[in-house]
Each structure stands twice: as structure tokens, then as C-alpha cells.
Amino acid sequence: MTDAGVFGALIGQEDVVAVLRAAARVDAPTMTHSWLFTGPPGSGRSVAARAFAAALQCPDGGCGVCHECHTALTGAHADVEIVSPAGLSYGVGETRELVTRAALAPTRGRWQVTIVEDADRFTEQALNALLKSIEEPPPRAVWLLCAPSAEDLLPTIRSRCRLVTLRIPGVDELADHLVGEGIDRALAAFAARAAQSHVGRARRLARDSDAQRRRREVLEMPAQVATVGGCFTAAANLVDAARGEAASVVQSLDEAETSALKESLGDIGGRGRARPRGVAGALSDLEKRQRSRATRTQRDALDRALLDLAAFYRDVLVVQIGADVDLVNVDLATTVQRLAQASSPEATLRRIEAVLACREAVDINVAPLLAVEAMALALHRG
Numbered sequence: 001m002t003d004a005g006v007f008g009a010l011i012g013q014e015d016v017v018a019v020l021r022a023a024a025r026v027d028a029p030t031m032t033h034s035w036l037f038t039g040p041p042g043s044g045r046s047v048a049a050r051a052f053a054a055a056l057q058c059p060d061g062g063c064g065v066c067h068e069c070h071t072a073l074t075g076a077h078a079d080v081e082i083v084s085p086a087g088l089s090y091g092v093g094e095t096r097e098l099v100t101r102a103a104l105a106p107t108r109g110r111w112q113v114t115i116v117e118d119a120d121r122f123t124e125q126a127l128n129a130l131l132k133s134i135e136e137p138p139p140r141a142v143w144l145l146c147a148p149s150a151e152d153l154l155p156t157i158r159s160r161c162r163l164v165t166l167r168i169p170g171v172d173e174l175a176d177h178l179v180g181e182g183i184d185r186a187l188a189a190f191a192a193r194a195a196q197s198h199v200g201r202a203r204r205l206a207r208d209s210d211a212q213r214r215r216r217e218v219l220e221m222p223a224q225v226a227t228v229g230g231c232f233t234a235a236a237n238l239v240d241a242a243r244g245e246a247a248s249v250v251q252s253l254d255e256a257e258t259s260a261l262k263e264s265l266g267d268i269g270g271r272g273r274a275r276p277r278g279v280a281g282a283l284s285d286l287e288k289r290q291r292s293r294a295t296r297t298q299r300d301a302l303d304r305a306l307l308d309l310a311a312f313y314r315d316v317l318v319v320q321i322g323a324d325v326d327l328v329n330v331d332l333a334t335t336v337q338r339l340a341q342a343s344s345p346e347a348t349l350r351r352i353e354a355v356l357a358c359r360e361a362v363d364i365n366v367a368p369l370l371a372v373e374a375m376a377l378a379l380h381r382g
């Protein structure tokens, strides 16, 4: 952990960090009890919320090394609950339970913090249940809601939250940060650009050769769809690559969380000691949360793969119309050139539309392989 403590992982968010740092030192009754973290995917909404939760519990405002910080960041802190929807949305029952828990006095921390991921996914009834706790917050409750944008929440909720807006860092800014993390300059520049500034993905591309291989597999699709048979192979490959990417994302998170939770519950495991009461329950809660995250991560990874593909065709279009902008996929410039010459800008636009239609289909829960196969055939037709 750097001098920046728990906020060190936030890139290019100086304004936000200053606000959160100051707020973490405030005590009741001046505390703001409801916060709304917004920003595009990859801007680090959830990372920022966790860092703030740690700063709120840390006696030192988020040192990044103490037990409070460590457990809050990994989701194992007794007074920091991180929730994500078990299905597609938060139901009224689970929201009522959440509101009840948020009203409890903290067991060891200063605040009872609830981080709500995908806060744009409450049913209307559930939102009403949440609203009461946000309108008249219990004295120690702090809500950290995360959503892509403030418009995704009802005005009644939005108007009662303090807004934290995260931005996507620039490609160069992100590359510099990766260099600071010990990544080679050329690799950092490639990863920041290929990931289109998505921080987590850039880091994986820079550090994990499997992630690089999976990206290349996805970007082989434009060549593979030249034949109808190739469409089906390409679709299966793309879905597999997304699955592999998701697995690598959740695996390290899951392991860190599980071991932090066991440690914080005093369960060192495997030494013949009886597990303290409550450990099994806490572990099964964590597993449930991890399973739902795995599902969401798979969907996100597929979406990411489709964005990579859209960016590839965008590069093709850039060449075709002779636009004076940088390619996203510099490493694939030859392939991009070849396709640009072999097709028309109109066909490229239709292909980009096919990729975007596939994203929408996956978003409304069409089976991924079916959606990707339909897209591959549309790419084939051109």
C-alpha cells in the first residue's frame, strides 16, 4: 500500500479522494449518511466505495495497513456489508432485511456501512423500503450506493445522496500509473489503450498473458466469420474466452475474501479446532455473494469482449474513412488494414450495429452463445 493508503488504487480521481478523505474524519451529527458513487464501468465505483468504507472504519482515516482497512477492503469487516443483487434485481424482502441490519449499532467499527452494488437494480417496492432508511437514517448507518449514473436512480433517492462522480482516466494517465506499478512502459501503453482506459482490464492485460491471449482470440472473430462454419467456431471461442476472463477475475477476489473472512473470524482452519459459532453462516453468506458475483462477472466479461470487437470494427472504419485518430488495436494494424480494404464503410457500420445488438440481447438475458452466434452470422453477411 502506498502513501495514499486505501485510496491508492483510485487512478486520476484526486477531487473525489479529497472529498472522501475529509468526510471520513467527520463524526455524527455532521456525517452524510447516504452517498451515491457513479461512473462508467472501469472507473472504479466499487473500488472507491470500498476504500471509503475502510477509511470510515480505520482509526487513521484509511491507512491501508491496519486490520479495519484490510477487512473492509476485502468485504470481511463485521460492520461493512457489501451487497449485490442475487438475481436481476433487489427484491423488497431482501431490501427490508438490509434496512434492518443497517440500523444496528456497529459491533466494532465507527459506522454500520452498507455498500450497494448495482443500486440501479432495485424494484420499485424495494426502493420504497430503502427510501425510509435514507430519509431518516439511523445514527450510525452509512449507505454507499453504486450505479452507472445518477439518472439510474429515482429522484427521491438521488436528491438525498451526496454524489461522488468518478471519471475514466485518460489512456496516458492510466499508462503512467501502470508504469508506477512496475509495468514496462510499452506494455503499459498497449494495455491502457487496448482496454480503452478500463482500469481493471488494463491491469489484467498488462500482467496476465492469458488475458492477452483471450483478447487476441476474441479479435480473431472478424477473420473467422469469413465462412458460415467459422461463425459457429468463432462464437463458441468468444463465449469461452469471456468465461475464462471472468473466472480469472473472480478467483483471486474470492480467495482473498474467504481467507480475510476466516482470519477475521478467528478460524485458522485445518488445525482440528472447532469452528466458532457463526463462522459457517458467515462463510455461506460470502459464498452466496461470490456466486452471484461470478454470474455478473461472466456477463460483464462477455460485454467487455463485445466492446473489444466493436472497437476493432471502429478501427476498420477509422481506416476506411481516413479519420485522423489513433487506432485502439495498434497491435492488429495489419489485420485492420486488410479488412478495411476488403469491405465498405457501410458494411463496417452494419457490423458495428450487429455487435451492439448482441450486447443488448445479452443484457436482456438471451443465452450468450445464441446471441453471439446470431451476431457472428450477421458479421459474416456484412
Ligand SMILES: [Zn+2]
Pocket (backbone or CB within 6 Å): 058, 059, 060, 061, 062, 063, 064, 065, 066, 067, 068, 069, 070
Ligand atoms: Zn487503517
